[in-house]
Structures are given as C-alpha cells and as structure tokens.
Amino acid sequence: MEFRQHGILPGSIEERRFSHYLLSRLKDHVDWAKTINFPVYSWRGECTLEISGETYNCAALPYSPPVEVEVNSMSIKLLNSLADIHKLVNDSIVVVKYPESYTELRWLHYVLSSRGIKLVVFYTNGDYVKADTVLGTPGFTFNPSTPPSTPAICVSSGIARLITGRSVRVRVESSLSSSEASIIIAGINGRGEGEVHVVGYHDVLIGKYTNTSSSILCKLARYLKKSSLQGNIVLVSYSARELGDKQFTEYHYTWGLRYLLKLLESRGELSRVHSALALGPLHSTRRIRVVTHPVLKNIPVLEKTTSLFELSVDHNHALLESHVYVSNGIPAITLTTLPYSWWCHNSTLNCTQTDLGEDALSLIARLASSLVEYDYSVSTRELDNYVVSTVGESTLEARSTAFRIKSLTRILNTHDYVREATRLGYGIFYSMCSDPFSVTFSADLLVEISEKSLSTLRSVLEKCAGEVVVGNSEWYLTARISKGFSSEIFLKSYIEKIVKKRNSLIDSSVIRYLCEKALRGSYHGVEEHRNR
Structure with missing residues (x-):
C-alpha cells in the first residue's frame, strides 16, 4: 500500500494554499469576505516499518513522540480482547484493533501508556490506515494537557498480520512547532442586525480538501445568494478542528472556532449571532445525524426531508462545532455523518464530501435560510420540558437546579432566557473504566446531573474493577476501585459538587441581570432603582 501521511494540517503550507483558494472562490458568491490569522501548534509526522528487509508505510497518530525501535517477535503482543x-508487561509492543470511536481511542491509548507499553500499533479492518489525535492525559477538560509519552501508529490489517511473530523495526519522525492558521469569514447580507453562522472546517489529518466540510461552502454560498434572506448569513471556515490547539487543552477539538467566538465576544459582536448551523464531518451517505438544541428541533425543513435522508436527531454536542456555540449561549445545530462514517474520517479510505449531491446541499441551504427566519423565543416550552425531562427523577438536588434555571423566566424576556439558560445549562459528562473497558461521553443540558448520566455513573462504579475516570469540562477524578469503595458516598459527593457550582453560576446570573436592570432604571431617574 503506497501512502504518505499528508493532509491539510493547521499552520502548514497546504492549509495556507487551501485557505487562499477558498477565499478567492467565496468572493465570487458573497458580499464581503476576510481572513483572521490565529496561533496554532503545527505538527508533522512520518512513519515507516521494516519487516524482514521490506519497508512498509504506516501512520503516526498526531502528537505521537518520535521513536526508532527494533524489537523481536517475543516482545510483540497481539491484544485480541x-x-x-492487565496481562500486558512493560516495554512490549502492543498490536490492537483501532477503536470504533474517538473517546475509546483516547482512553485505550492512555490505559496502555499507563502500563509502560513501549509502542501501540493500532490496525484497521482493511487495506487502509487511520490517524486521530492522542494526548498524555485521559480527561476532556479545558485545562492544559501534555503530549503522549507512548508513541502510537496505525497500520492496515495486512501489515498487522505481518508484524505478529516477526522482528520489526519501527521509525516515527515527528515535530511540533508554533505557527499560524487561518479563519475565513464571508457574509451574505440580508435584513436586520442579526446573523446566522454556517460553519465548516478546512483542515484534515489525512486526505485533501474534498475531505473537509468547507469544500462545499462555495456551492452552498451560490444556493444562499439566490435566496431572499430575511437576515444575514456569515459563512465560517476554520482550521485546527482536531489538531493545533495552542493552549493544548484536553478538549482539543474546535480550537479555531473557539478562538473566533472569543474574539467576537471581546469585540462585543457575539450578541449578533442568532444561531448557528455547523457542518461536521460529512461523507457520502444518506444517513445524516442532526445534533440540535431543544428550541431548534421543530424546524419544518427537518420534518420535510425524511424521505430523502435517514435523519437521526439527538442532543449530544460532544466534540462537535455546535458545542462551542451552545457553551456561549447560542442555539446551534450540527449536521454530520459520524459515527456512521467513522472509518472514512481521517483515513485513507476513498470517502469524499463532493459526492454529497444536490439533495444534501439543498437541505443545508434551506436549513440555513430557515434559521435566519426562525424565532426560537416561541419554543421556550420545549426548552423547559427538555430540562425537566433530562433531570428526571435523579435526585432532589438535581431537580432543584432544573427549576432554578426555569426561574430565570421571571426576570428575562424569552429571547434572553433561551440564551442564558443555554449558556448556564450546557456541560460535559464522561465516565471511563479500564476493566471492563467502557467509555461514556456526552455534552448536553444539565448532562452532569441528568438521570441517564447518574444511572450510568452508578453502574460504572458498581461494575468497574480497574481504573475509573469521572469528569466534566473543568475537572476529573481518577481512582482505582478497590475493596471497601462506596459508590453511594462517591455519587453523593459528586452530585453535591456539581449542583453547588451550577447553582452558583445561576445565582450570579440572576444578580447580574437584576443589577443591570436597576442601573438602566437609575439612568432614567426612577426613584425605586436609584434607591437600590
């Protein structure tokens, strides 16, 4: 298999070329366009295997450290289960099947690293390779992580069969340096001040520009330009989706988009963003996953397209572009073909996004146009019902937090209530166990104290016989389950910690809005507010 590990990596020459190409193409279909440069870590990696005098290509997983090692057949362990x-020994090379999700990959690599493995060789189930990012820590917080200490590579199934039972020389060359990448924003003017963001990404770990969602933005712009828009649409193409986070956070996804929204917030422009439609990884399939906010799930366009596509709707925004928006209080939707196209993403399989077809482009364009016109303030009941149903009958403390969020309607108008409840309510929850191996990861409204999450956590704590990790976007706990461990005491402490922090955020929001209201009243000479 001939393969060179090249993609469109953040801060690379290829990324600069494609961003210039995309900008020049977009200018023909929009009213304005510009580029924003931002800092990234630029990573490069090459991998080769030498088996019985023959050289074979492989893929180094991003952030893997460089290594050159020669091992005999006795040191190579095939991990079938x-x-x-727990049977693995230090300094061995482990050959194991590539996991079926990113969170499983991160956790498996961490567990193997903690056992002193010298090299992890992942293999796929066909004549292709795949490479997703690995880090040195297991959590998904927005705190700094570290590069992995254990190198990881990927080979095809045929190469994996050659490796077992033979002496192998492995060489991984990698480098990490500071650089700059680009964000492109382009506008199609409508009426009013509000705007809807339509978001794509233009970097890819393995592949070319047709493997990025931004590759369809030009066609999409042509569709939207022909529409009679009630509001403004801003097309966003960003880099550093899965690699390049300059802060090297554990939740390293969507660094470029996080940078953009923070920049807009500092300029006072984020309040203009009414909602967002994000294009996550999209490949050639009729199965499309729609990850949405509760107030956007009833948009008529989605209900009318079930005959053209097999749509599945859920609310788990983990590792998707929409998570960046909802975390900032902006209702958002992500369209993606993951997890159905997991083996196409960041791999040498011939899966492109240019084959989506006119039906898919029409769906995306009509959905973007509908968002421009959609008044989600009329859907506050859907938001309230979702918050209450998510918490369910979990605990009294969790239910009180849900009703505390609903109480914001007493001091906020419906539009501000939706945004503030979104900003305060969205969180991340994950639990992992090494024995039996399991991973749960969700990003949703009050997900940390939802009935489903607490039930999952209770089950993990009761069944796990190895190392366990439980956390959210701010912290995580690691522990080894041993005799005498009380899952109920752990759960009680966990719920108290989450509820206390969430209630504190809600109370601070209430105080801030009451103070702002009093200040506005004092400016107009209202005596009641002046006395406050």
Whole structure:
C-alpha cells in the first residue's frame, strides 16, 4: 500500500494554499469576505516499518513522540480482547484493533501508556490506515494537557498480520512547532442586525480538501445568494478542528472556532449571532445525524426531508462545532455523518464530501435560510420540558437546579432566557473504566446531573474493577476501585459538587441581570432603582 501521511494540517503550507483558494472562490458568491490569522501548534509526522528487509508505510497518530525501535517477535503482543489488558508487561509492543470511536481511542491509548507499553500499533479492518489525535492525559477538560509519552501508529490489517511473530523495526519522525492558521469569514447580507453562522472546517489529518466540510461552502454560498434572506448569513471556515490547539487543552477539538467566538465576544459582536448551523464531518451517505438544541428541533425543513435522508436527531454536542456555540449561549445545530462514517474520517479510505449531491446541499441551504427566519423565543416550552425531562427523577438536588434555571423566566424576556439558560445549562459528562473497558461521553443540558448520566455513573462504579475516570469540562477524578469503595458516598459527593457550582453560576446570573436592570432604571431617574 503506497501512502504518505499528508493532509491539510493547521499552520502548514497546504492549509495556507487551501485557505487562499477558498477565499478567492467565496468572493465570487458573497458580499464581503476576510481572513483572521490565529496561533496554532503545527505538527508533522512520518512513519515507516521494516519487516524482514521490506519497508512498509504506516501512520503516526498526531502528537505521537518520535521513536526508532527494533524489537523481536517475543516482545510483540497481539491484544485480541481488551479484557486482557492487565496481562500486558512493560516495554512490549502492543498490536490492537483501532477503536470504533474517538473517546475509546483516547482512553485505550492512555490505559496502555499507563502500563509502560513501549509502542501501540493500532490496525484497521482493511487495506487502509487511520490517524486521530492522542494526548498524555485521559480527561476532556479545558485545562492544559501534555503530549503522549507512548508513541502510537496505525497500520492496515495486512501489515498487522505481518508484524505478529516477526522482528520489526519501527521509525516515527515527528515535530511540533508554533505557527499560524487561518479563519475565513464571508457574509451574505440580508435584513436586520442579526446573523446566522454556517460553519465548516478546512483542515484534515489525512486526505485533501474534498475531505473537509468547507469544500462545499462555495456551492452552498451560490444556493444562499439566490435566496431572499430575511437576515444575514456569515459563512465560517476554520482550521485546527482536531489538531493545533495552542493552549493544548484536553478538549482539543474546535480550537479555531473557539478562538473566533472569543474574539467576537471581546469585540462585543457575539450578541449578533442568532444561531448557528455547523457542518461536521460529512461523507457520502444518506444517513445524516442532526445534533440540535431543544428550541431548534421543530424546524419544518427537518420534518420535510425524511424521505430523502435517514435523519437521526439527538442532543449530544460532544466534540462537535455546535458545542462551542451552545457553551456561549447560542442555539446551534450540527449536521454530520459520524459515527456512521467513522472509518472514512481521517483515513485513507476513498470517502469524499463532493459526492454529497444536490439533495444534501439543498437541505443545508434551506436549513440555513430557515434559521435566519426562525424565532426560537416561541419554543421556550420545549426548552423547559427538555430540562425537566433530562433531570428526571435523579435526585432532589438535581431537580432543584432544573427549576432554578426555569426561574430565570421571571426576570428575562424569552429571547434572553433561551440564551442564558443555554449558556448556564450546557456541560460535559464522561465516565471511563479500564476493566471492563467502557467509555461514556456526552455534552448536553444539565448532562452532569441528568438521570441517564447518574444511572450510568452508578453502574460504572458498581461494575468497574480497574481504573475509573469521572469528569466534566473543568475537572476529573481518577481512582482505582478497590475493596471497601462506596459508590453511594462517591455519587453523593459528586452530585453535591456539581449542583453547588451550577447553582452558583445561576445565582450570579440572576444578580447580574437584576443589577443591570436597576442601573438602566437609575439612568432614567426612577426613584425605586436609584434607591437600590
């Protein structure tokens, strides 16, 4: 298999070329366009294997450290079952099947690294390779992580069969340096001040520009330009989706988009953004996953397209572009073909996004146009019902937090209530266990104290016989389950910690809005507010 590990990596020459090309193409279909440069870590990696005098290509997983090692057949361990992880010994090379999700990959690599493995060789189920980012820590917080200490590579299934039982020389060359990448924003003017963001990404770890969602932005712009828009649409193409986070956070996804929204907030422009439609990884399939906010789930366009596509709707924004927006209080939707196209993403499989077809482009354009006109303030009941149903019958403390969020309607208008409840309510929850191997990861409204999450956590704590990780976007706990461990005491402490922080945020928001209201009243000479 001939393969060179090149993609459109953040801060690379290829990324600069494609961003210039995309900008020049977009200018023909929009009213204005510009580029924003931002800092990234630029990573490069090459991988080769030498088996019985023959050289084979492989893929180094991003952030893997450089290594050159020669091992005999006795040191190579084929891990057929994850239940046998505890049998592995230090300084061995482990050959294991590539996991079926990113969170499983991160957790498996961390567990193997903690056992002193010299090199992890992942293999796919066909004649292709895949490479997703690995880090040195297991959590998904917005705190700094570290590069992995254990190198990880990926080979095809055929190469994996050659490796087992033979002596192998492995060489991984990698480098990490500071650089700059680009964000492109382009506008199609409508009426009014509000705007809807339509977001794509233009970097890819393995592949070319047709493997990015931004590759369809020009066609999409042509569709939208022909529409009679009630509001403004801003097309966003960003880099550093999965690699390049300059802060090197554990939740390293969507660094470029996070940078953009923070920049807009500092300029006082984020309040203009009414909602967002994000294009996550999209590949050639009729199965499309729609990850939405509760107030946007009833948009008529989605209900009318079930005959053209197999749509599945859920609210788990984890590792998707929409998570950046909802975390900032902006209702958002992501369209993606993940997890259905997991093996196409960041791999050498021939899966492109240019084959989506006119039906898919029409769906995206009509959905963007509908968002411009959609008044989500009329859907506050859907938001309230979702918050209450999510918490369910979990605990009294969790239910009180849900009703505390609903109480914001007493001091806010419906539009501000939706945005503030979104900003305060969205969070991340994950639990992982090494034995039996399991991973749960969600990003949703009050997900940390939802009935489903607490039930999952209770089950993990009761069944896990190895290392366990439980956390959110701010912190995580690691522990080894041993005799005498009380899951109920752990759960009680966990709920108290989450509820206390969430209630504190809600109370601070209430105080801030009351103070702002009093100040506005004092400016107009209202005696009641002046006395406050």
